[in-house]
Amino acid sequence: MKRILVPTDFSEHAEYALKVAAQIARKTDAEIYLLHMLELPNQTVDAVAPGSEVPEVMFYMKKAHERFEELKQQDYLSGIPVTEAVQFDRAFEGILKISKKHEIDIIIMGSHGASGFEEIFIGSNTEKVVRTSDIPVLVIKKGDENFNIKNIVFASDFTDEIKKPFEKAVEFAALFGAHIHLLMVNTPNDFKSTSAAEKIMTDFVRNYPIGTYSTHVYNETNVEKGILKFSKSINADLIGVSTHGRKGLNHFFNGSISEDIVNHASRNVITFKI
Structure with missing residues (x-):
């Protein structure tokens, strides 16, 4: 950097x-x-x-x-x-x-x-x-005379397309020696058992030179609410999300969780392009 x-x-x-x-x-x-x-x-x-x-x-x-x-x-x-x-x-x-x-x-x-x-x-x-x-x-989002990141929430579905954004997130966390909280939000329309979700996350990070991390499964009515509420519950310093970069009508109809998080979070946010 x-x-x-x-x-x-x-x-x-x-x-x-x-x-x-x-x-x-x-x-x-x-x-x-x-x-x-x-x-x-x-x-x-x-x-x-x-x-x-x-x-x-x-x-x-x-x-x-x-x-x-x-x-x-x-x-x-x-x-x-x-x-x-x-x-x-x-x-x-x-x-x-x-x-x-x-x-x-x-x-x-x-x-x-x-x-x-x-x-x-x-x-x-x-x-x-x-x-x-x-x-x-x-x-x-707010003034911080001492920008010292200790806890980063990285929220994702942890599919293969997230690998490159996650590499960037790991590099950024390493600058501060931060703990990464891997978060998968369960919603009614896309529900996984806790054991299945944790296995997906553990398998995903296996080959990364990641420092300290933990896995979390959070149940909520939609992904955005889950990310914001979980981040608040652990008093996260930073929320990390990936974005697809959708444009035009595709963006209008599908929206973007990352943009919603940027707009609605009271905490600092970092985004990584898929």
Whole structure:
């Protein structure tokens, strides 16, 4: 983990993410890429060219760089290489383009979640990044001066397609020497006996260089509720889930547990692309 991307709108939640990124960067000798997206009207964007002096564009760019300079003076970033960028694009699309261009290893974003009509019709940039990113996305929900992960819940059905995301989860847990709680949620429509579920999980992790872990079976009416309630019951520091990256009508009809968790969890969440 050598390159960390932190998108920022200079809000309080974005700074929560930056503070966590700084702590991880110190652990891994990583550099931080700070990105601010300017979503301007199409006609304004079309007018932007090298050397352009469109007043509105110049004003917002100047303000963004002033805010960057303020952030870079913060003590928690002292000694960490920080690269700043202002991009003209829709936020989540720009984030994905920059992550590929600079071969980013992880995206760390702040989020306060979304619900009701906002969730259905608008959604959040964080949710869209979670859905479409090929690299892990760490979603920070609250300020934490000491981001020290001890207990990670990794929720899954533990099928073969989860192997690659799980490898990433194990690598992340190893950074903190964290205990991984393997969780399988039993629902009425997909029920397994405790012994069968535990065997699936034990067989799944057998060939991984995993540190300390435990297996858990939790019964609930749906998977999202099971993950959230179990995580609360053990006071988990982080929830880990995998995402299929569904788009279009497929996403609309099938939904995504990972996006629901990102929106509704009060705890930090990390997602891994299948």
